[in-house]
Amino acid sequence: MDKMERLSNTVKDLAVGGSAVAVGIATTKTLEGGPPSTDLNCFLPEARSAVVFALPLDQGAIEAFLKKEDMAAGNVDNRRTNTMASGIALEMAEYLNMKGYESVPITANAVYRKDVPGGAYAEIPPISHRYLAVRSGVGHFGISGNIIMDKYGAGTILASVLTQAELIPTDPLPREDNYCDECGLCRAACASGLMSGDEKTTVTLGGIEFSYAKRLSYSRCDFVCGGFSGLHKSGNWSTWSPARFPIPEKDEEFLPALLGAVEPFRNRIKPDFGCNIYHPLVPGNRLEFTCGHCQFICHPDKKVRQDRYKMLTTSGVAIQEADGYVKAVHPDEAREHLDKLDPETRALYE
Numbered sequence: 001m002d003k004m005e006r007l008s009n010t011v012k013d014l015a016v017g018g019s020a021v022a023v024g025i026a027t028t029k030t031l032e033g034g035p036p037s038t039d040l041n042c043f044l045p046e047a048r049s050a051v052v053f054a055l056p057l058d059q060g061a062i063e064a065f066l067k068k069e070d071m072a073a074g075n076v077d078n079r080r081t082n083t084m085a086s087g088i089a090l091e092m093a094e095y096l097n098m099k100g101y102e103s104v105p106i107t108a109n110a111v112y113r114k115d116v117p118g119g120a121y122a123e124i125p126p127i128s129h130r131y132l133a134v135r136s137g138v139g140h141f142g143i144s145g146n147i148i149m150d151k152y153g154a155g156t157i158l159a160s161v162l163t164q165a166e167l168i169p170t171d172p173l174p175r176e177d178n179y180c181d182e183c184g185l186c187r188a189a190c191a192s193g194l195m196s197g198d199e200k201t202t203v204t205l206g207g208i209e210f211s212y213a214k215r216l217s218y219s220r221c222d223f224v225c226g227g228f229s230g231l232h233k234s235g236n237w238s239t240w241s242p243a244r245f246p247i248p249e250k251d252e253e254f255l256p257a258l259l260g261a262v263e264p265f266r267n268r269i270k271p272d273f274g275c276n277i278y279h280p281l282v283p284g285n286r287l288e289f290t291c292g293h294c295q296f297i298c299h300p301d302k303k304v305r306q307d308r309y310k311m312l313t314t315s316g317v318a319i320q321e322a323d324g325y326v327k328a329v330h331p332d333e334a335r336e337h338l339d340k341l342d343p344e345t346r347a348l349y350e
Ligand code: SF4
Pocket: 142, 143, 144, 145, 148, 179, 180, 181, 182, 183, 184, 185, 186, 187, 297, 298, 299, 305
């Protein structure tokens, strides 16, 4: 076994030992022809390889979150899994640095390029963990655009390390093993309508094509997953956001809607989970994780997917009590609750 083979095995073992359930290696060659977010040199000149890995979310917390029984469980698990993934990236990068290969950790989430028009608010990641993951065999693309895996569905968090070491690349998974049957439940579970129903995005990475549903304006997900609003247009269910400002139809209507919902967002009490999520782009910096439905719905077993969709669509709608506690109630009860609020308080929600 040569030196780079040994080093490749070591970094994989390092990730698995830290609780990663899959690890892959992509290189400048296997990413050739990809979009700018696959340019390994963007953050590290002369980077030759990237290690990408996935940590699983807690499936029990996912279901309690979808049923709207427990908002805290999903938030705490999300925060901790992100922190663990980013921590492994740091540990791996420092290991490689100590071995003489300049390396940079790319944290799991909430880091954006500042050197592009619009700065960090353009929300362009330094590197796409997803593209690296699909090319290096960590998982497949679901039509949602999320990385899906045989055992964990889309319920994983990804992080990466860029390195000047010339590691040995890993192959993509066989296309025929992808369980995504385009059931459409990820799309149905998205109150923002981020995923196009008829158009696909295709990327070519090192001569291999990968496709998923075209994503419409990311302001859609910012508005809904960001917690600014969350009532599905049916009025029957919501995300964990207690706000119900109308969710627009057209891409160009989302940014104004979001800007209009900033002050109410800032002024609403944030539930304290004792393990809170901070995000540099969120007004007031405290993020309430309220959605993630496209990720949480997607399970390898179609029956589980259907059950989860039912859990979500019968979970009721979120309201916030005076002390900040958010709970789910029947849509009629939510209406009565909002109607009883004084106008100033009510304006925080609708
Ligand atoms: S929910 Fe269905 S359509 Fe969406 S990614 Fe999963 S399997 Fe594919």
